[in-house]
Amino acid sequence: MRMKAKVVNTILFTKMLQSVEKLNKTCVMKFTRDKIYLIVAKIELTELQVWGQVASNLLLEEFIIESANNNEIWIEVRTDQVIRVLKSAQSAIDVYCKLSKKTGLPSLSFNIKSMYRGDNPVLLVQDIPIRVLNLYHINEYREPMVPQPHVHILMPPLISVRTIIDRMKSMSNYLTISANHNGEFILKIQTESVLVETFFKDLVIPELNQSQSLSQQERPKEQFSECQISIIDFEKFVHSYVINPSSVICSIIENFAVVFYVYVKNESVSLMDYDQETRQFGALTYYIPAIVV
Numbered sequence: 557m558r559m560k561a562k563v564v565n566t567i568l569f570t571k572m573l574q575s576v577e578k579l580n581k582t583c584v585m586k587f588t589r590d591k592i593y594l595i596v597a598k599i600e601l602t603e604l605q606v607w608g609q610v611a612s613n614l615l616l617e618e619f620i621i622e623s624a625n626n627n628e629i630w631i632e633v634r635t636d637q638v639i640r641v642l643k644s645a646q647s648a649i650d651v652y653c654k655l656s657k658k659t660g661l662p663s664l665s666f667n668i669k670s671m672y673r674g675d676n677p678v679l680l681v682q683d684i685p686i687r688v689l690n691l692y693h694i695n696e697y698r699e700p701m702v703p704q705p706h707v708h709i710l711m712p713p714l715i716s717v718r719t720i721i722d723r724m725k726s727m728s729n730y731l732t733i734s735a736n737h738n739g740e741f742i743l744k745i746q747t748e749s750v751l752v753e754t755f756f757k758d759l760v761i762p763e764l765n766q767s768q769s770l771s772q773q774e775r776p777k778e779q780f781s782e783c784q785i786s787i788i789d790f791e792k793f794v795h796s797y798v799i800n801p802s803s804v805i806c807s808i809i810e811n812f813a814v815v816f817y818v819y820v821k822n823e824s825v826s827l828m829d830y831d832q833e834t835r836q837f838g839a840l841t842y843y844i845p846a847i848v849v
Contacts, residue, residue: 560654610838706781
């Protein structure tokens with residue numbers, strides 16, 4: 557097993573990791589020749605799962621990866637430790653990473669070359685302890701398969717949504733999310749003693765590929781699709797603080813799940829073609845299963 561590469565986009569790498577850091581102390585990183593995956597699938601007291609991916613050539617150059625498992629390498633790592641290293645390397649001249657062993661234990665090693673006091677180069681080596689996953693543990697991770705959504709809609713600003721959810725969570729454990737193809741979006745809680753709804757309108761219905769848009773053709777535009785989920789799971793999602801509020805698509809599969817697609821990009825880049833985003837930038841998919849009561 558061997559992996560080494562030059563890290564060429566520490567900012568995007570950091571933002572991807574920060575998007576999952578609050579959900580769990582550790583994450584699984586899957587390296588392949590074409591893509592790098594971030595997986596958070598075992599969060600205490602929640603059914604929320606996060607699966608992120610980014611093209612490896614957006615983060616790495618001079619990339620060499622070899623393993624007996626179809627040239628895939630899976631590791632579990634402390635998310636905050638990787639973020640700390642990447643932040644310290646954002647002004648570096650060169651950053652290289654590789655799999656190594658320190659005192660017999662597997663590590664993800666970063667060699668960071670910076671300039672210090674004029675023209676004097678300084679090499680800093682930082683080693684992060686990791687756990688290399690074998691085939692038995694890899695088989696525990698399967699990205700959820702979901703049916704075709706009934707509606708896709710661009711989320712309202714998450715800062716506003718956070719404020720609303722912070723108030724709603726004290727009144728109910730469940731949240732119903734509704735949307736239609738007229739760009740209308742509703743957050744609702746209902747108990748025996750209270751009914752609270754927050755209504756948004758004039759939201760964007762994104763242009764997606766043909767197979768994803770079939771449900772839009774089959775349903776009246778004013779017809780709402782809805783799904784009830786855990787309000788705690790949704791709260792965890794909206795408090796992933798580095799998410800760009802203009803880059804979040806909500807997909808509702810009635811009585812099955814709500815899926816959020818988050819596109820992590822540079823602020824100077826316009827978000828227009830959502831199907832292209834997963835190839836041009838990083839993408840994070842948040843799965844929250846339905847609760848039927």
